Amino acid sequence: MAETPAVRRTRELLRTGVDASSPMRGVLDVRVTDSTARQASPASASSVAGRLMTFSPLAAVYERAWRPLFRLWMGAGGPSVEEQRAYAVRDLGLVSPDVSVVLDVACGPGNFSRSLADALLTAAHVSEPLVIGLDASEPMIARASADTDDDEHVAYLLGDARELPFEDDAVDAVCCYAALYLVPEPYRVLDEMIRVLRPGGRIALMTTVRRGPQPVGAVTAAAASTVGLEMFRRDDITDVLRERGVEHVEQRIHGAAQFVTGRLCRSGQDVPVSAP
Numbered sequence: 077m078a079e080t081p082a083v084r085r086t087r088e089l090l091r092t093g094v095d096a097s098s099p100m101r102g103v104l105d106v107r108v109t110d111s112t113a114r115q116a117s118p119a120s121a122s123s124v125a126g127r128l129m130t131f132s133p134l135a136a137v138y139e140r141a142w143r144p145l146f147r148l149w150m151g152a153g154g155p156s157v158e159e160q161r162a163y164a165v166r167d168l169g170l171v172s173p174d175v176s177v178v179l180d181v182a183c184g185p186g187n188f189s190r191s192l193a194d195a196l197l198t199a200a201h202v203s204e205p206l207v208i209g210l211d212a213s214e215p216m217i218a219r220a221s222a223d224t225d226d227d228e229h230v231a232y233l234l235g236d237a238r239e240l241p242f243e244d245d246a247v248d249a250v251c252c253y254a255a256l257y258l259v260p261e262p263y264r265v266l267d268e269m270i271r272v273l274r275p276g277g278r279i280a281l282m283t284t285v286r287r288g289p290q291p292v293g294a295v296t297a298a299a300a301s302t303v304g305l306e307m308f309r310r311d312d313i314t315d316v317l318r319e320r321g322v323e324h325v326e327q328r329i330h331g332a333a334q335f336v337t338g339r340l341c342r343s344g345q346d347v348p349v350s351a352p
């Protein structure tokens with residue numbers, strides 16, 4: 077399959093030794109080919125929630141019919157999908173001239189990846205914008221490929237968020253919305269996102285958060301775990317980010333959802349005080 081310009085640029089960011097084929101337009105497949113390794117450590121959890129993400133009919137209706145329902149767990153007055161997109165654009169600093177390569181982890185059918193690319197393109201001073209969406213589900217990535225016309229600025233990777241195929245410091249910003257609560261090993265995914273983010277780069281996350289007094293939160297978390305969903309405690313994600321050198325960490329909570337953002341400062345490099 078002839079590779080699109082965005083796929084060719086994405087290839088240049090891959091770690092040395094990563095093997096990648098291009099099975100469909102705008103997509104690179106970087107999954108391990110060893111089937112034993114795949115069985116030992118499947119990328120999508122074998123839970124109900126994890127299996128659902130590999131169900132083709134869901135990929136087909138996800139953006140229009142499924143994703144808008146997430147607002148229900150964001151409480152009264154929670155942000156619409158449009159407002160969530162605006163959060164991501166702002167939190168990733170997409171209007172600033174120093175952001176051109178954005179990684180959208182667990183991108184599903186590319187619903188946010190395309191919006192992030194549009195935002196980068198609107199910020200006219202951004203040179204050579206590139207958004208890379210990565211997901212472990214073949215139906216989701218197939219849908220993303222089918223729904224994306226922009227071969228210059230959007231590429232997709234079929235791969236595992238626990239083992240991002242990029243060199244260290246490869247991207248300017250990392251987004252991960254609506255996924256940390258269902259990926260296996262979410263803290264490993266966080267570590268990987270921080271590894272591939274360049275110092276000074278921004279991260280934007282949306283995931284779950286426990287609400288209510290301790291027994292209520294614990295019961296809700298136990299119920300959610302039966303279908304494979306993790307309900308994070310209020311400080312779980314923010315603490316990990318700070319421990320890993322992310323500064324200016326902000327958390328906004330809407331119902332059972334939290335939006336978290338910050339800017340990476342690594343090995344003594346200071347983020348300017350003026351940074352948002």
Ligand SMILES: C[S@@+](CC[C@H](N)C(=O)[O-])C[C@H]1O[C@@H](n2cnc3c(N)ncnc32)[C@H](O)[C@@H]1O
Pocket residue numbers: 119120121129130143181182183184185187188210211212213216235236237238252253254255258259260
């Ligand atoms: C609910 S969708 C989120 C899509 C999009 N980010 C959004 O906000 O609408 C969660 C996605 O996480 C993906 N996922 C789950 N485990 C993964 C893993 N280990 N690596 C990459 N993607 C994974 C699923 O395939 C699914 O597409």
